Amino acid sequence: MVLWQIFWLFTRVALFSWGGGPASLALMQRECTAAGWVTSDQFADGVAVGNALPGPIAPQVSAFVGYQVAGVPGAIAAAAGTVLPTTVLMLVMIFFFFRIKDSAAVKAMLTAVRPVVVGLLIWTAYDMANSVFGARKLGWGAALAQGWDKAAIALVAFGLLTFTKINPVFVILGAAGLGYFIYR
Numbered sequence: 774m775v776l777w778q779i780f781w782l783f784t785r786v787a788l789f790s791w792g793g794g795p796a797s798l799a800l801m802q803r804e805c806t807a808a809g810w811v812t813s814d815q816f817a818d819g820v821a822v823g824n825a826l827p828g829p830i831a832p833q834v835s836a837f838v839g840y841q842v843a844g845v846p847g848a849i850a851a852a853a854g855t856v857l858p859t860t861v862l863m864l865v866m867i868f869f870f871f872r873i874k875d876s877a878a879v880k881a882m883l884t885a886v887r888p889v890v891v892g893l894l895i896w897t898a899y900d901m902a903n904s905v906f907g908a909r910k911l912g913w914g915a916a917l918a919q920g921w922d923k924a925a926i927a928l929v930a931f932g933l934l935t936f937t938k939i940n941p942v943f944v945i946l947g948a949a950g951l952g953y954f955i956y957r
Contacts, residue, residue, distance in 0.1 A: 775843050776850040782808060783835045783854030788862070794831035797855075799893040801834060802900065810842045817904040825945050831855050902927075926951070 782804055790797030802816045811819070819837035823830045832852045839851025873879050903909050906923055908916040917924055930944050 776846055778808075779839050779842055779847050779850040780854040783839070783851045784858045786835075787831070787855050787859045790831075794829045795897075796890045796893050797831045798834065799897040799900075801831070801838075802897065805838050811838050813900060813909075814904045815841065817901045820901065824941075825949065827942075922955075 783801070786797055786801045786804055790800050798820060802813065805811050805816060806813055816834070816838070819834045820830070822837060823833035826833055832855045835851040835855040836848040839847035839849070841847070843850070905927075906913075906916040906920045910916075911919065926948060930948065933939050933944055934941060
């Protein structure tokens with residue numbers, strides 16, 4: 774029964790998320806924490822691990838959560854729930870794509886949905902920042918004063934990714950190396 778619950782939760786997340794894997798993280802986090810499967814801190818750990826690996830983030834984070842809940846079978850059920858329904862939907866959409874791609878209704882809906890995806894990503898970043906910096910417990914001022922080093926790492930990563938063409942993999946690997954030597 775729990776495997777079906779895992780599969781169904783991640784299917785719902787996949788089918789009601791717009792904007793791809795990173796955009797689905799906000800809904801995924803809300804659903805998983807509401808179900809009591811992970812805390813916000815644990816979810817942030819799953820996102821960090823998923824970002825350190827190659828491939829799409831949504832199935833990786835879902836597998837992380839599924840594993841927390843029900844081990845390897847839970848990870849498989851979660852990844853399947855994340856991937857299978859949308860893959861089938863995409864195959865159906867490909868069939869109809871050329872008929873609807875220039876539809877005024879489709880363009881109008883996407884015009885309104887795209888900014889919502891940006892809002893979801895900003896919310897996810899904000900919620901993860903609360904976890905990473907400890908702002909829920911300390912408040913933002915104290916959290917940034919105590920975690921200035923983490924804030925600096927975040928700002929350097931943002932600057933590198935915004936103002937250079939460096940591959941994000943190298944930023945992640947650099948941060949992992951820095952963490953290994955400084956926080957160990």
